[in-house]
Amino acid sequence: MTLWPEPPPPASHATDWNAFKAEIAPVETIDEPALVRQKSRDFYWYSPILKRQLGKHFGDLIAIPKDEAEVIKVAAACARRRIPLTVRGAGTGNYGQAMPLAGGVILDMTAMDKIVSLDEGALRVQPGIKLIDLEAQTVPQGWELRFHPSTRRTATIGGFIAGGSSGIGSINFGVLRDRGTVRALRVVTVEETPRIVVLEGDDVQKVVHAYGTNGIVTELDIALARTWPWAECIASFKDFMGAVRFAQALCEADAIVKKEVAPIDWGAAKHFKPLVGHLREGEAIVILTLAEPSLEPFKDLLAEHGGTCVFERPMGDGAGDIPPLYEFTWNHTTLQILKTDKTITYLQTLFPPPDHVKLVEKMWKHFGDEVVMHLEFVRLQGKVGCFGLQVVRYTTPERLKEIIDFHNANGCPIFDPHTFLLEDGGMRVVDEAQYEFKRAADPHGLLNPFKMRAWAERTPTEGKWAEVKL
Numbered sequence: 001m002t003l004w005p006e007p008p009p010p011a012s013h014a015t016d017w018n019a020f021k022a023e024i025a026p027v028e029t030i031d032e033p034a035l036v037r038q039k040s041r042d043f044y045w046y047s048p049i050l051k052r053q054l055g056k057h058f059g060d061l062i063a064i065p066k067d068e069a070e071v072i073k074v075a076a077a078c079a080r081r082r083i084p085l086t087v088r089g090a091g092t093g094n095y096g097q098a099m100p101l102a103g104g105v106i107l108d109m110t111a112m113d114k115i116v117s118l119d120e121g122a123l124r125v126q127p128g129i130k131l132i133d134l135e136a137q138t139v140p141q142g143w144e145l146r147f148h149p150s151t152r153r154t155a156t157i158g159g160f161i162a163g164g165s166s167g168i169g170s171i172n173f174g175v176l177r178d179r180g181t182v183r184a185l186r187v188v189t190v191e192e193t194p195r196i197v198v199l200e201g202d203d204v205q206k207v208v209h210a211y212g213t214n215g216i217v218t219e220l221d222i223a224l225a226r227t228w229p230w231a232e233c234i235a236s237f238k239d240f241m242g243a244v245r246f247a248q249a250l251c252e253a254d255a256i257v258k259k260e261v262a263p264i265d266w267g268a269a270k271h272f273k274p275l276v277g278h279l280r281e282g283e284a285i286v287i288l289t290l291a292e293p294s295l296e297p298f299k300d301l302l303a304e305h306g307g308t309c310v311f312e313r314p315m316g317d318g319a320g321d322i323p324p325l326y327e328f329t330w331n332h333t334t335l336q337i338l339k340t341d342k343t344i345t346y347l348q349t350l351f352p353p354p355d356h357v358k359l360v361e362k363m364w365k366h367f368g369d370e371v372v373m374h375l376e377f378v379r380l381q382g383k384v385g386c387f388g389l390q391v392v393r394y395t396t397p398e399r400l401k402e403i404i405d406f407h408n409a410n411g412c413p414i415f416d417p418h419t420f421l422l423e424d425g426g427m428r429v430v431d432e433a434q435y436e437f438k439r440a441a442d443p444h445g446l447l448n449p450f451k452m453r454a455w456a457e458r459t460p461t462e463g464k465w466a467e468v469k470l
């Protein structure tokens, strides 16, 4: 059985850091070791495989540019001195995406946090703004993100576009890779004389979800959605497949406006400490975000399916002891459970339409308590389907691999969350356009080293790639 590739051993990058700092002045830098270590982390530790592999990899210096001119200064200095450069938003990514595997500079983008313009739902924005702060400015004007990760309160827009995929709202607008949401990106290259490349139309996909391996995004142009007054609800069902069939019917009910539909089995929901007092012992739930005018027809549909609404409130940023319900969905489900049970990990699975409900039932019956179901309903190329972010009772790497292989062999592709390699995770294949863009934009292979498999296999940089055991 082939397990996961191993990263290179942890190493600092040897250079004269004082000379480097002088060269990039006046860019703010931090070299205090505790802070550098802290900003070298993301949520890689969700995976027991990555936790073992990446726990000792750190950068050497943090640089915090306040505008594009400062980004260019850092990029040029790194290219001249061949220093690895890892871009970072808020560090909420998984898979070690934002973790430097060859030391070097961590480029913290959070000081570039301005909205440039908002024109009829087309937003131009700097990458380092937090999603919650972005919406605080757009919602009063009637516009919101088409979809956002469950890390809305912490993540940046640049990190979401470079590292994320989908989220709350994907039941209406699909995933980041679908044409139309990301309209244009402004990207700085890492060369001795960096260039600014503007990617528009389908070309944006060269950099979307590329883990910052092939360019530094300095401005984004994204399409927003009209706002609704939203409410959040929890529907309860005696059995999990009843919850799934209701979710499917709700997603097909086009006149009921919704933004989030997440069936979660009791084996996971019972760990939601702040919520459990509202839940019925042993029952599966569906976490929902619905437009307020759709609450009544939703309840009629729910009654038809034998479900009960056990929790309802207007959407806010979390009142009292209960955080926003989206912080129990997507990858937050796993986080909520990890708070009480450190023995679990997770999967990311596609249950492709039109057979997704049957496939879910097959896997649910096959694995029982070992793989507890958590689904996220999404619109995929116009059809309703679902992703699984199932909660796995972890025993050994070999068993985890068997579980993944069984899903892949049964028509449920896994986007492996236990690898630091871009193509082995979300993308599953080499994206030739992303690779070609890296050759042009990062000819020395300095951006987020060791993450792009195609680079490792085809463009060995000074023999270093041999250190990754593919």
Ligand SMILES: Cc1cc2nc3c(=O)[nH]c(=O)nc-3n(C[C@H](O)[C@H](O)[C@H](O)COP(=O)(O)OP(=O)(O)OC[C@H]3O[C@@H](n4cnc5c(N)ncnc54)[C@H](O)[C@@H]3O)c2cc1C
Pocket (backbone or CB within 6 Å): 042, 043, 086, 087, 088, 089, 090, 091, 092, 093, 094, 097, 098, 109, 127, 148, 149, 150, 151, 154, 155, 156, 157, 158, 159, 160, 161, 162, 163, 164, 165, 166, 167, 168, 210, 211, 212, 213, 215, 216, 217, 218, 329, 330, 331, 332, 335, 448
């Ligand atoms: C609890 C939890 C829940 C999550 N829920 C979701 C979810 O619902 N949907 C989802 O898609 N993801 C989810 N994620 C993953 C992650 O939160 C999102 O992808 C998030 O948007 C990342 O933003 P960030 O600012 O933290 O990026 P970071 O983690 O800092 O960076 C992510 C990647 O983007 C690159 N990057 C960052 N900024 C730039 C830039 N300006 N230019 C080029 N590259 C850049 C980094 O190098 C890194 O590879 C979740 C993660 C956690 C821990």
